[in-house]
Amino acid sequence: MSDVLEFAGVGVRRGGNALLDDIDWSVEEGERWVVIGPNGAGKTTLLQIAAARIHPTTGVAGILGEVLGTVDVFDLRPRIGLASAALAERIPPEEVVRDVVVTASWAVTGRWREEYDVMDTGRADELLRTMGVSQLADRRFSTLSEGERKRVQIARALMTDPELMLLDEPAAGLDLRGREELVGRLSVLALDLESPAMVLVTHHVEEIPPGFTDILMLREGRIVAAGPLEVTLTAENLSTTFDLPLVVEKHGERWLARAA
Numbered sequence: 001m002s003d004v005l006e007f008a009g010v011g012v013r014r015g016g017n018a019l020l021d022d023i024d025w026s027v028e029e030g031e032r033w034v035v036i037g038p039n040g041a042g043k044t045t046l047l048q049i050a051a052a053r054i055h056p057t058t059g060v061a062g063i064l065g066e067v068l069g070t071v072d073v074f075d076l077r078p079r080i081g082l083a084s085a086a087l088a089e090r091i092p093p094e095e096v097v098r099d100v101v102v103t104a105s106w107a108v109t110g111r112w113r114e115e116y117d118v119m120d121t122g123r124a125d126e127l128l129r130t131m132g133v134s135q136l137a138d139r140r141f142s143t144l145s146e147g148e149r150k151r152v153q154i155a156r157a158l159m160t161d162p163e164l165m166l167l168d169e170p171a172a173g174l175d176l177r178g179r180e181e182l183v184g185r186l187s188v189l190a191l192d193l194e195s196p197a198m199v200l201v202t203h204h205v206e207e208i209p210p211g212f213t214d215i216l217m218l219r220e221g222r223i224v225a226a227g228p229l230e231v232t233l234t235a236e237n238l239s240t241t242f243d244l245p246l247v248v249e250k251h252g253e254r255w256l257a258r259a260a
């Protein structure tokens with residue numbers, strides 16, 4: 001299995017409810033996927049499987065050439081960069097920003113961490129620079145604005161040089177300027193051939209960064225449509241996904257949607 005993600009008939013059930021049902025999905029190297037859908041559609045659940053944080057109830061989830069359930073997830077997780085609100089909530093408020101980034105690698109290197117300290121700190125600083133927040137390296141995480149926190153989380157997710165990058169609603173809670181700056185940064189990452197495969201969860205087509213290639217549209221735990229953005233992100237598919245008549249437009253490299 002050489003795909004980054006290869007899901008076949010994946011389902012997740014909790015308390016008699018199907019959170020995900022019969023998901024067939026494949027993500028190849030170099031692809032950048034958007035996962036879109038309304039509240040409760042199952043997006044975060046899907047990402048949790050891709051992050052090897054939960055197992056499917058049914059079906060087979062292939063991740064980075066391994067089959068979930070037959071592999072030690074502690075070997076798999078360091079190969080995956082994850083930025084999510086749930087993860088951010090676990091960051092101690094007193095933690096200094098540079099450490100928020102660098103500890104992603106300590107989790108991987110474990111007992112070797114003393115030897116890797118200088119290299120790790122250098123890489124953390126470089127990633128903070130890439131995300132445009134190097135001036136915040138010595139600040140406490142709790143003192144950052146929401147937009148600054150999001151960028152630090154993305155730097156952290158990149159710290160281990162992952163083969164797969166998962167971003168759960170990276171623009172949620174940002175003001176217009178913050179959103180646009182983040183979309184710009186993510187676009188630079190998406191267009192960089194050296195970047196890992198990426199999956200970005202969002203509610204809004206306006207948040208799709210240029211350079212993203214494909215879209216998975218989810219509703220009530222099932223796939224409405226999946227494939228290349230240009231042909232899949234249609235008014236019809238988006239209307240079905242959100243159960244509302246919608247108009248979709250593309251302006252330059254950006255997408256817009258509104259009620260029909």
Ligand SMILES: Nc1ncnc2c1ncn2[C@@H]1O[C@H](COP(=O)(O)OP(=O)(O)OP(=O)(O)O)[C@@H](O)[C@H]1O
Pocket residue numbers: 014015017019037038039040041042043044045046
């Ligand atoms: N442990 C659980 N037990 C029962 N239901 C659950 C559990 N976890 C999630 N759900 C339900 O599963 C559905 C999908 O949740 P999920 O968080 O994956 O959706 P989402 O698309 O990410 O939603 P949002 O856009 O609101 O973040 C929701 O209706 C949620 O209430």
